Amino acid sequence: MTQSNYLPLVLGVPVVGAAAVLPFLVDGYWLSVAVYILMYTALSTSWALFSGPTRYIALSTGAFFGVGGYLVGTGMSDYEQSYWTMLVIAPVVATILAALIGLVTLRLSGVYFVIFTLGLAEMIRNLVSWVQNNFLGSRGLYVLTDLTEMHIYWMLLAITAAVFLFGWLLGRSRLGFALRILGNDEQVAQHVGIDTAQAKVILFMTTGFFAALVGAVVAPRYYYIEPNVVFSPELSFLVVIMALLGGIHRLWGPLLGVIPFTLLWEIITVYLPNATTMALGIAFLLIVYFIPHGVVGLAEKFLKRGEA
Amino acid sequence: MDIVISGLLLGGSYALIAMGLNLQYGVARIMNLANGELLVLGALAAFWVFTTTGMSPLVTLFAVAIVGFAGSWAVYRIFLAPLVRRSANQGQLEVDSILATFGMSFFLVGVMVSIHSEYFTYSFLASPVALLGTTVALNRLVAFCFAVLIGGGLYLWLNRTRAGLAVRAVAVSPEAAGLVGINVDRVSALAFAVGGMVTGVAGVLVSTFITLDASVGVIFTMKALIIVIMGGVGDIRGSIIAALILGMVESAVATLIDPGLTLASAYMIFLLILLFRPQGLFGRRAA
Numbered sequence: 001m002t003q004s005n006y007l008p009l010v011l012g013v014p015v016v017g018a019a020a021v022l023p024f025l026v027d028g029y030w031l032s033v034a035v036y037i038l039m040y041t042a043l044s045t046s047w048a049l050f051s052g053p054t055r056y057i058a059l060s061t062g063a064f065f066g067v068g069g070y071l072v073g074t075g076m077s078d079y080e081q082s083y084w085t086m087l088v089i090a091p092v093v094a095t096i097l098a099a100l101i102g103l104v105t106l107r108l109s110g111v112y113f114v115i116f117t118l119g120l121a122e123m124i125r126n127l128v129s130w131v132q133n134n135f136l137g138s139r140g141l142y143v144l145t146d147l148t149e150m151h152i153y154w155m156l157l158a159i160t161a162a163v164f165l166f167g168w169l170l171g172r173s174r175l176g177f178a179l180r181i182l183g184n185d186e187q188v189a190q191h192v193g194i195d196t197a198q199a200k201v202i203l204f205m206t207t208g209f210f211a212a213l214v215g216a217v218v219a220p221r222y223y224y225i226e227p228n229v230v231f232s233p234e235l236s237f238l239v240v241i242m243a244l245l246g247g248i249h250r251l252w253g254p255l256l257g258v259i260p261f262t263l264l265w266e267i268i269t270v271y272l273p274n275a276t277t278m279a280l281g282i283a284f285l286l287i288v289y290f291i292p293h294g295v296v297g298l299a300e301k302f303l304k305r306g307e308a
Numbered sequence: 309m310d311i312v313i314s315g316l317l318l319g320g321s322y323a324l325i326a327m328g329l330n331l332q333y334g335v336a337r338i339m340n341l342a343n344g345e346l347l348v349l350g351a352l353a354a355f356w357v358f359t360t361t362g363m364s365p366l367v368t369l370f371a372v373a374i375v376g377f378a379g380s381w382a383v384y385r386i387f388l389a390p391l392v393r394r395s396a397n398q399g400q401l402e403v404d405s406i407l408a409t410f411g412m413s414f415f416l417v418g419v420m421v422s423i424h425s426e427y428f429t430y431s432f433l434a435s436p437v438a439l440l441g442t443t444v445a446l447n448r449l450v451a452f453c454f455a456v457l458i459g460g461g462l463y464l465w466l467n468r469t470r471a472g473l474a475v476r477a478v479a480v481s482p483e484a485a486g487l488v489g490i491n492v493d494r495v496s497a498l499a500f501a502v503g504g505m506v507t508g509v510a511g512v513l514v515s516t517f518i519t520l521d522a523s524v525g526v527i528f529t530m531k532a533l534i535i536v537i538m539g540g541v542g543d544i545r546g547s548i549i550a551a552l553i554l555g556m557v558e559s560a561v562a563t564l565i566d567p568g569l570t571l572a573s574a575y576m577i578f579l580l581i582l583l584f585r586p587q588g589l590f591g592r593r594a595a
Binding site: 055057104105108110111112114115116118119122123126127129130133134233237240244274275276277278279280281282283284285287288289292 | 339341387390391399400402403404406407408410411412413414415416417418419421422425523526527529530533534537566568569571572574575578579582583586
């Protein structure tokens with residue numbers, strides 16, 4: 001084990017430390033932008049940990065995020081649990097859900113998985129609304145806590161750091177090695193005795209876990225949880241596009257996509273509120289056709305050309 | 309009986325949508341996730357023409373068919389053929405086509421929202437008809453008859469003509485089809501265009517009895533995908549039967565439990581298929 005293997009860790013600590021003091025320097029609008037950046041970084045990085053090696057476009061982020069937010073809402077309003085209890089329960093439920101979905105769909109071709117996740121957020125939203133209307137009574141779900149934007153920012157920072165730490169550890173583990181082989185050639189992976197289905201399911205569970213955790217952490221920002229708001233299919237697509245823009249072959253790749261895209265998205269939603277869907281479509285097309293390997297892939301290509 | 313009839317009538321339209329998608333995915337190998345948006349585009353055209361000129365959707369249908377065919381052909385040639393050439397294998401093409409058609413679907417939704425951001429409501433042939441002891445709306449019945457005609461025509465085209473034979477050959481194996489002298493590029497474009505045409509027409513028919521809005525396309529894409537998988541990829545006959553099953557299950561769930569749960573019931577079917585017959589009802593198990 002050479003020293004350079006720990007370099008990311010050594011560099012990571014001061015970056016997280018610097019990010020932690022940000023709330024003392026800025027407030028209001030820029031703090032909320034920073035919250036979004038952290039939220040999307042955690043979501044897209046954990047998304048890329050699964051979708052990068054497997055090349056399965058998971059569109060389930062919105063569903064798991066919604067499960068996180070909704071469980072916090074229903075737990076606090078309908079069952080009078082504390083916020084912190086629900087913060088623990090929500091990701092556990094989402095992880096179990098991800099395991100079930102993974103066990104059913106990930107044994108088969110990737111297309112089934114993509115299709116299954118495509119409508120997942122919408123389907124869960126329908127089910128939840130139905131249960132809400134018929135059995136729980138359509139009372140509002142309030143999430144009232146003492147947490148301020150600053151606290152949410154720190155919690156998200158901790159989650160983001162955890163995602164990176166997890167990704168870094170994964171890269172050094174047997175599972176990570178198995179995933180790299182799987183990503184290059186699934187048949188080879190099977191022949192050398194890797195249980196590919198199991199590896200995919202485990203990774204998918206972590207994606208579900210982190211998405212629900214993020215959903216639960218940002219729930220207090222909504223105050224009032226509405227299934228239509230927390231189960232947003234748009235979120236799933238935003239996460240995918242940010243990760244792709246950055247590049248999904250490096251752990252820090254999605255980060256390079258999240259920062260510019262979040263800022264761009266802020267501008268679009270402020271100045272062109274009616275054109276967000278169209279802008280999302282155009283962004284997708286541009287990335288697929290012009291930067292299929294993301295910003296990281298582009299930079300690496302230029303560096304290689306410089307050497308040659 | 310009510311449930312069976314209304315399920316059959318709904319299934320007829322689903323069959324058309326699924327046939328369109330099946331041609332695009334089964335033959336042209338493009339997982340077209342903008343399929344539902346194309347359907348909504350057809351519906352928007354019917355709505356817009358009807359409310360501005362009062363022309364019957366059944367006339368608009370023909371214009372939509374032509375535009376849908378030409379438009380899908382162009383989209384395949386300009387946007388999708390480069391992806392087919394670029395990708396080394398089927399897996400890569402699937403990922404690329406999924407992402408590209410996502411882009412297209414969002415773009416189309418955006419365009420449609422800017423044209424008409426509210427529900428596409430209009431009343432066409434909304435009179436009750438007695439049928440086998442139950443009452444149905446005339447527009448549903450007419451839409452079903454058209455769906456049968458179009459579906460039947462498509463079936464004959466695929467099974468009785470030379471072009472249809474070429475399409476089916478590409479569906480079985482693009483490599484082998486190329487070896488026996490079929491222009492795979494051309495046939496794929498043709499299948500994609502016909503698929504788009506059928507989907508657009510289905511949109512016109514659906515708009516006569518379901519109120520749509522610009523953002524509802526993804527639900528139809530979802531259902532069409534479930535039908536295609538249930539019936540077996542590349543299998544038109546399977547799609548028709550699967551569509552009728554989905555139509556009936558949905559109308560049963562909507563009548564007996566709650567209309568808000570139709571998507572959940574579609575998911576239920578999807579789960580059962582994935583667990584017990586992932587190759588589809590009529591598909592052969594992959595070797």
